[in-house]
Amino acid sequence: xxxxxxxxxxxxxxxxxxxxxxxxxxxxxxxxxxxxxxxxxxxxxxxxxxxxxxxxxxxxxxxxxxxxxxxxxxxxxxxxxxxxxxxxxxxxxxxxxxxxxxxxxxxxxxxxxxxxxxxxxxxxxxxxxxxxxxxxxxxxxxxxxxxxxxxxxxxxxxxxxxxxxxxxxxxxxxxxxxxxxxxxxxxxxxxxxxxxxxxxxxxxxxxxxxxxxxxxxxxxxxxxxxxxxxxxxxxxxxxxxxxxxxxxxxxxxxxxxxxxxxxxxxxxxxxxxxxxxxxxxxxxxxxxxxxxxxxxxxxxxxxxxxxxxxxx
Numbered sequence: 001x002x003x004x005x006x007x008x009x010x011x012x013x014x015x016x017x018x019x020x021x022x023x024x025x026x027x028x029x030x031x032x033x034x035x036x037x038x039x040x041x042x043x044x045x046x047x048x049x050x051x052x053x054x055x056x057x058x059x060x061x062x063x064x065x066x067x068x069x070x071x072x073x074x075x076x077x078x079x080x081x082x083x084x085x086x087x088x089x090x091x092x093x094x095x096x097x098x099x100x101x102x103x104x105x106x107x108x109x110x111x112x113x114x115x116x117x118x119x120x121x122x123x124x125x126x127x128x129x130x131x132x133x134x135x136x137x138x139x140x141x142x143x144x145x146x147x148x149x150x151x152x153x154x155x156x157x158x159x160x161x162x163x164x165x166x167x168x169x170x171x172x173x174x175x176x177x178x179x180x181x182x183x184x185x186x187x188x189x190x191x192x193x194x195x196x197x198x199x200x201x202x203x204x205x206x207x208x209x210x211x212x213x214x215x216x217x218x219x220x221x222x223x224x225x226x227x228x229x230x231x232x233x234x235x236x237x238x239x240x241x242x243x244x245x246x247x248x249x250x251x252x253x254x255x256x257x258x259x260x261x262x263x264x265x266x267x268x269x270x271x272x273x274x275x276x277x278x279x280x281x282x283x284x285x286x287x288x289x290x291x292x293x294x295x296x297x298x299x300x301x302x303x304x305x306x307x308x309x310x311x312x
Contacts (some may be wrong), residue, residue, distance in 0.1 A: 031279065035270045036220065036287060036291040037256040041297050043171075044256040044263060045249060048163060048182065048226040050102055050140050051075060052085050060093055062243055066250035068252045070094075070186065071260040072165070073102035073140035076127035083230075090131045098259035099132045100257035101139035101159065103127050108143055113162045117153045125158065138162070140226075151178050161264045163226065171214055171221035178262060184210050184228030202242070211248060222263075223249075268291075273301070280309050 021029050037044045045068075049059060052074035063070050063303070072094055078084045090099065103109070104123040125136050137160045139148070144165030154162060161177040176179045188210070190203035214223045232238040249255065258266075269286035276282075284290055287303040294309070301307055 024281040028225050031295050033273075033275070033279065034220070034293040036268070036293055036298060038258075038266065038289070038291060039256065040291045040300070041254055041256040042218075043252075043254050044222045045223070046071060046224040046260050046263060048073065048140065048224065048260060051106070051224070051230065052079060052090075052102070053228065053230040054085060055232060056085060057089075057093060058232075058239070058298075059229040059242075060097065062239075062246055063097070066246045067297055068250060069097055069259055071100055071138070072237060074124075074128060075098045075102050075104065075106045076124050076131070077104045078106065087131055089134065089214055090128075090197075094132065098138070098261055099128055099136060100126060100260065101128065101136055103139075103175045104144045106142045108145050109141060109309075110145045110147050114149065114153045117150060118157065121154055121157050121159065126234070140263065141165075146179065148187060154178065161260055163224075163260065165226065171217065171219075171223055173222050173262050173267060180224075182224040182226045183222070184215075184225055184243070186225055186231070187238075189237065191231065207245075208248075211245070215249070215252070224260075282307050282309070 023201070036042065047063070047068060047070045049056065049070060050073045052072065056072060062068075074085075074090070076087075079090070085093070089203070099120055101124045103120040104127070105120060106118075106291055109117055109120070114254045121139065122138075135158070137158055139159050139161070140153070140163040144163075146164060151162070151182065155178065159178070161180050163180045163182060165185070166181045167188075168181045169184055171183060184207060186207075188203040188207040192203075192206065193199050198254040211223070213278050214221055223280060232242060266288055270290055270292070271287040272285060273290060273292075274283040274285060279294065282301055283306045284301045289300060291298065291300050291304050293299070299309070
């Protein structure tokens with residue numbers, strides 16, 4: 001028997017603001033249903049790093065120190081080679097984080113045949129799953145390179161999101177999960193030009209301006225920062241800069257800290273939320289607890305529940 005209950009107002013204060021709506025236009029009539037992140041939070045953070053080089057060990061230490069969560073895209077055929085992580089350490093090192101596909105050998109996908117793209121994704125996924133012991137469902141394109149042929153090829157390979165390296169400098173939730181554009185590269189483009197201190201200053205200023213805009217916004221916002229641990233390498237100044245960034249974004253009650261696949265699951269569950277024409281009866285067919293805003297109130301619906309809103 002369906003259980004009918006009155007929604008419980010989430011005990012957080014949210015001012016009036018316009019948010020990105022993660023619903024089909026056909027479902028909008030009158031008052032919109034607006035997605036909030038888990039725990040009713042307005043902001044979410046993804047930290048995404050590629051390749052699986054030895055410096056990931058130091059990176060994970062910093063993340064764990066500040067209770068941050070990372071998504072790590074690895075090239076499994078490069079593991080156990082010079083300057084790369086050992087296969088035996090992958091499961092323990094990335095415990096509590098996400099391990100994801102980055103291709104078996106790190107080629108440029110746009111130059112490959114379909115069968116070679118399939119090989120690179122499936123071999124990498126298979127080996128990484130053997131190492132970590134759970135299904136791997138996401139990836140980052142090597143060099144960020146992709147095109148329509150690449151995207152069409154990976155659709156049926158169990159890949160549910162694929163991150164590019166095309167920075168948007170905004171906080172919007174991507175519409176196409178197989179062409180997931182991040183917000184910004186770590187430190188923007190600082191250190192890309194050797195020995196150019198003026199450019200470094202300009203790009204670092206741009207980076208922190210973007211981070212502060214995220215922290216200050218009143219709208220629902222997703223910050224997706226990507227990079228490589230080898231960019232810090234043995235340069236202590238760069239590691240200090242990274243720790244400065246981590247301190248800035250850590251321990252913030254307004255932020256939902258998440259992996260890329262966990263956020264993908266949440267957004268898809270929200271998109272699949274069912275409700276009546278008058279938006280009084282709601283059914284959550286997923287196992288994920290969902291949070292959303294309707295009118296000027298915030299609501300929570302548990303996985304598998306059917307609920308009725310008595311007043312809006």
